[in-house]
Amino acid sequence: xxxxxxxxxxxxxxxxxxxxxxxxxxxxxxxxxxxxxxxxxxxxxxxxxxxxxxxxxxxxxxxxxxxxxxxxxxxxxxxxxxxxxxxxxxxxxxxxxxxxxxxxxxxxxxxxxxxxxxxxxxxxxxxxxxxxxxxxxxxxxxxxxxxxxxxxxxxxxxxxxxxxxxxxxxxxxxxxxxxxxxxxxxxxxxxxxxxxxxxxxxxxxxxxxxxxxxxxxxxxxxxxxxxxxxxxxxxxxxxxxxxxxxxxxxxxxxxxxxxxxxxxxxxxxxxxxxxxxxxxxxxxxxxxxxxxxxxxxxxxxxxxxxxxxxxxxxxxxxxxxxxxxxxxxxxxxxxxxxxxxxxxxxxxxxxxxxxxxxxxxxxxxxxxxxxxxxxxxxxxxxxxxxxxxxxxxxxxxxxxxxxxxxxxxxxxxxxxxxxxxxxxxxxxx
Amino acid sequence: xxxxxxxxxxxxxxxxxxxxxxxxxxxxxxxxxxxxxxxxxxxxxxxxxxxxxxxxxxxxxxxxxxxxxxxxxxxxxxxxxxxxxxxxxxxxxxxxxxxxxxxxxxxxxxxxxxxxxxxxxxxxxxxxxxxxxxxxxxxxxxxxxxxxxxxxxxxxxxxxxxxxxxxxxxxxxxxxxxxxxxxxxxxxxxxxxxxxxxxxxxxxxxxxxxxxxxxxxxxxxxxxxxxxxxxxxxxxxxxxxxxxxxxxxxxxxxxxxxxxxxxxxxxxxxxxxxxxxxxxxxxxxxxxxxxxxxxxxxxxxxxxxxxxxxxxxxxxxxxxxxxxxxxxxxxxxxxxxxxxxxxxxxxxxxxxxxxxxxxxxxxxxxxxxxxxxxxxxxxxxxxxxxxxxxxxxxxxxxxxxxxxxxxxxxxxxxxxxxxxxxxxxxxxx
Numbered sequence: 001x002x003x004x005x006x007x008x009x010x011x012x013x014x015x016x017x018x019x020x021x022x023x024x025x026x027x028x029x030x031x032x033x034x035x036x037x038x039x040x041x042x043x044x045x046x047x048x049x050x051x052x053x054x055x056x057x058x059x060x061x062x063x064x065x066x067x068x069x070x071x072x073x074x075x076x077x078x079x080x081x082x083x084x085x086x087x088x089x090x091x092x093x094x095x096x097x098x099x100x101x102x103x104x105x106x107x108x109x110x111x112x113x114x115x116x117x118x119x120x121x122x123x124x125x126x127x128x129x130x131x132x133x134x135x136x137x138x139x140x141x142x143x144x145x146x147x148x149x150x151x152x153x154x155x156x157x158x159x160x161x162x163x164x165x166x167x168x169x170x171x172x173x174x175x176x177x178x179x180x181x182x183x184x185x186x187x188x189x190x191x192x193x194x195x196x197x198x199x200x201x202x203x204x205x206x207x208x209x210x211x212x213x214x215x216x217x218x219x220x221x222x223x224x225x226x227x228x229x230x231x232x233x234x235x236x237x238x239x240x241x242x243x244x245x246x247x248x249x250x251x252x253x254x255x256x257x258x259x260x261x262x263x264x265x266x267x268x269x270x271x272x273x274x275x276x277x278x279x280x281x282x283x284x285x286x287x288x289x290x291x292x293x294x295x296x297x298x299x300x301x302x303x304x305x306x307x308x309x310x311x312x313x314x315x316x317x318x319x320x321x322x323x324x325x326x327x328x329x330x331x332x333x334x335x336x337x338x339x340x341x342x343x344x345x346x347x348x349x350x351x352x353x354x355x356x357x358x359x360x361x362x363x364x365x366x367x368x369x370x371x372x373x374x375x376x377x378x379x380x381x382x383x384x385x386x387x388x389x390x391x392x393x394x395x396x397x398x399x400x401x402x403x404x405x406x407x408x409x410x411x412x413x414x415x416x417x418x419x420x421x422x423x424x425x426x427x428x429x
Numbered sequence: 430x431x432x433x434x435x436x437x438x439x440x441x442x443x444x445x446x447x448x449x450x451x452x453x454x455x456x457x458x459x460x461x462x463x464x465x466x467x468x469x470x471x472x473x474x475x476x477x478x479x480x481x482x483x484x485x486x487x488x489x490x491x492x493x494x495x496x497x498x499x500x501x502x503x504x505x506x507x508x509x510x511x512x513x514x515x516x517x518x519x520x521x522x523x524x525x526x527x528x529x530x531x532x533x534x535x536x537x538x539x540x541x542x543x544x545x546x547x548x549x550x551x552x553x554x555x556x557x558x559x560x561x562x563x564x565x566x567x568x569x570x571x572x573x574x575x576x577x578x579x580x581x582x583x584x585x586x587x588x589x590x591x592x593x594x595x596x597x598x599x600x601x602x603x604x605x606x607x608x609x610x611x612x613x614x615x616x617x618x619x620x621x622x623x624x625x626x627x628x629x630x631x632x633x634x635x636x637x638x639x640x641x642x643x644x645x646x647x648x649x650x651x652x653x654x655x656x657x658x659x660x661x662x663x664x665x666x667x668x669x670x671x672x673x674x675x676x677x678x679x680x681x682x683x684x685x686x687x688x689x690x691x692x693x694x695x696x697x698x699x700x701x702x703x704x705x706x707x708x709x710x711x712x713x714x715x716x717x718x719x720x721x722x723x724x725x726x727x728x729x730x731x732x733x734x735x736x737x738x739x740x741x742x743x744x745x746x747x748x749x750x751x752x753x754x755x756x757x758x759x760x761x762x763x764x765x766x767x768x769x770x771x772x773x774x775x776x777x778x779x780x781x782x783x784x785x786x787x788x789x790x791x792x793x794x795x796x797x798x799x800x801x802x803x804x805x806x807x808x809x810x811x812x813x814x815x816x817x818x819x820x821x822x823x824x825x826x827x828x829x830x831x832x833x834x835x836x837x838x839x840x841x842x843x844x845x846x847x848x849x850x851x852x853x854x855x856x857x858x
Contacts, residue, residue, distance in 0.1 A: 017717070021575050021717050024716075025575055025576065025577060025716070025717070028576075028577055028764055029574060029575060030762075031642055031760070031762030031764060032570070032574055032642065032760060032762060033574060033756070033760070034760065127572070133573075133715075133717070133718035133719065133721060134718075134721055135567075135568050135571070135572025135573065138564075138567065138568075138571060138572045139564050139567075139568075139572075141461070142564070142567060142739060142742065142743065143556070143564025143567045143568075143736075143739050144562075144564065144735065144739065145458060145461055145462060145738070145739055145742050146450050146454055146458060146734070146735050146737075146738030146739055146741075146742065147454065147457075147735055148454060148457055213460055213461065271700065271703060271704075271724060274698075274700060274703055275700075286562075286735060287453075287454070287731075288446070288450050288454070288562070288731040288732065288734050288735035288738070289562035289563075289725060289726065289731070289732050289735035289736075290562065290725065290726045290731065290732055291724075291725060291726070292562060292563055292723075292724065292725035292726075293722070293723075293724035293725065294721075294722070294723060294724075295700060295720075295721065295722035295723075295724070296718060296719065296720060296721035296722065297718065297719045297720070297721075302716075302717040302718070302719065303717065303718050303719055305575070305717050306573065306575050306576055306715060306717035306718035307572075307718075308575075309574070309575030309717070310571060310572050310573065310574055310575055312575075313571065313574050313575065314571065317752075317755050317756065320755075321750070321751075321752040321755045322750075322751070322752075323746075323750040323751075323752035323755060326746050326749075326750045326752060326755075327462070327746065331460070331461060331462070331463065333460030333461060334460075335457055335460060
């Protein structure tokens, strides 16, 4: 029976969850796999604060370098893209496999880390970097490996999904819900990483890379957040049969791939539309499997620990069987032609504008859209108590992004249009 | 680069799907994994019929024994529990790893097959045996391996789910929907395996075994099918906020495990209630991951092929890395105390009965339930045009199965009760 000495760098929320899981479920894991994952060391600058996990004497240390020397596998849970990277590179250089949940670091510097892992003939596993406890990385790399991936739709950020769910259910605007989410610990003091879509984009970059065989990084990803979504949009979307979700959209069309993160109208009857609160969901469409959906907690101490421990088991099995790099961290092998620039994507659109309630305004806007060959599939204009300004909503058929953008520029120049046009893409999942 | 010679025994629907997938996606699989899965041989008694897959000359054979000799891995897609078992045992004896989708054989004779695999130091993979293309076996054995499993709820039979979905949506009774499902090829001429719950039970046996470390077989499973579900039940359930699904319920309570297959009322807002038509869904609750749900096509040529090919990749990697039995077919290691007899399970119940519309009948029935310490949470009795007989529906709070059964026996003896009581369990997922 092989014992695998696990060292955790970073004794924060997730670190304490991993320690707790290893201590509580080590016996089950061993019975299931034949591998004993032993919590050998935990390094943190603060080893005084009680994290609610009772570790054996000598496990806690402030010396991460010593930890790397002593253990069989290093779990990086420091976060950030500087010191975390140093720890990972040091571990790999020492020939120690690494498990990490660090999506930002992977998305931005994955290539560098993977090269280091290859050089040292070692492994990096990162199941916890996307969608928390959901084993979606393993699914893409192994369980669905026989498929060409047509599409991936992901709800990948619990904070945004929580905010959108509460706005919809309780009829509250974005700003007050965000404030409450911050109070409850569901949103950071500086919420930009979440609400502006960057966290989702980090995860989208990882999923897209696994699906299409090139480590894309953040550059090719179009990113929009949810801060422009109003209660009015949520209500109109609902009237039209849709919910609004922050989506990662990864799509192959005619061999070209698009990667984008933005709010989207999703048909209410789609399973993805019914993923609420802090939960995550990933819908993968493969050419053989068809639609497959994976759902679960996308963050939090225990769910993330579940994913880290699954990776530790893979590392443990590799150590036991000498099968390092059996499924390497990343294997380059592009399966697409080129990236589609955002201007060239085709989808349906929801456009909301505030217009003066003059006769002929709908006709003027419809003419602009028509001239760009954009078909209108629905229009909503309700009677308004104030006759100064009424909301006007168009849903379009499939159109090219640059045509929509240029139509919007013309529409916004009309004297009858009071504000900027709010554009939300529609994904008919 | 390692070439893995794949031999398929059984060139039916799934066999042709696997051949097709290997031919079309072999290049992608190789770029992703470094493993070349080569379609080397296909054995079938009928090698004349065109299956729509163009294989190279010499691939087709009627000689399965010769196939076993020539290939690196044997895919058993013959089905049934007799000849299929012989082929698998022959392959293992020859030291060849096996991939199979044969849930009936696994559920009933798994122990025998696993012993043979252990003896020959070889592998059996069976992802396709449960929930078609959904990588749920890999999830339970690897992706969620850090968890103690609290519960698994599964919609595991596409035929039943299709029938229940159409009954609900189109207001048609069981018998005519079944007839149409048979016409469309969604149900077999002899539908018993599906509609009586046995296919679901085979899959439940496999999931429960993986979750709790003992190969249970079919014996401990309580099995009921959907043929007693009436349109009336579906409507009343809907009025009460539920849908009716054929569920596999695998639950650990106080270290004891229960495995049962029966129709159940599921709250409409639960994701599982929204899994419709031929789709499958498996909800796993683990002590760290919390709720995780896996959704996809549970059957069919291509989805099943996706799962078989994923297994072939695992076999291929094992051959390349010499890591046979890295995750063996099954590892005994019980993680429960004992099986809960059906009489002792506790859940909520839906009871529908036809009663004479006499004064006092509700009171009589309520008294019987009360005497058994069964709390009533809802009663529905609508006015009836015919005063001879009215339907009466009770929902109960959590009660013990044997108390409910004995209450029903008493209720059925009442002169005011015209028919047998229809009992459906409620699962508040």
